Amino acid sequence: MKPQIGDKIRVKATKTRGVIESLDGQRIRVRLDIGSLEAFTEAEVTNYSLAARKAWQNMPKRCVGRPKGTTTTDRISVTLRIDRELWEAFRRAEARGDIDDRTGTINEWIAENLRELGD
Numbered sequence: 467m468k469p470q471i472g473d474k475i476r477v478k479a480t481k482t483r484g485v486i487e488s489l490d491g492q493r494i495r496v497r498l499d500i501g502s503l504e505a506f507t508e509a510e511v512t513n514y515s516l517a518a519r520k521a522w523q524n525m526p527k528r529c530v531g532r533p534k535g536t537t538t539t540d541r542i543s544v545t546l547r548i549d550r551e552l553w554e555a556f557r558r559a560e561a562r563g564d565i566d567d568r569t570g571t572i573n574e575w576i577a578e579n580l581r582e583l584g585d
Contacts, residue, residue, distance in 0.1 A: 469494055473515035
């Protein structure tokens with residue numbers, strides 16, 4: 467697979483991100499997030515979009531998360547939007563060792579509040 471215009475990349479040397487604007491033979495012209503337009507070889511960048519296309523081609527029906535049957539508990543993946551300050555406070559508590567199991571702690575907190583609601 468080859469890179470395509472619009473692919474999101476990261477320059478390996480500088481960690482700068484950008485988007486491919488054009489393909490000129492062996493060089494890739496990239497509009498960097500800092501605004502400049504520069505040329506790189508494929509080896510000089512990490513192409514996130516290309517990696518995603520390859521993964522999709524190899525496993526198009528793969529679900530998100532771990533494959534079924536790899537855990538002993540029945541869980542689902544959930545995406546939540548949490549206020550930044552609240553999440554940072556949670557992470558600080560985790561770093562202090564007040565929270566040792568992120569999933570277990572959140573499950574426990576939700577269960578406690580559901581019991582209070584009578585569910």
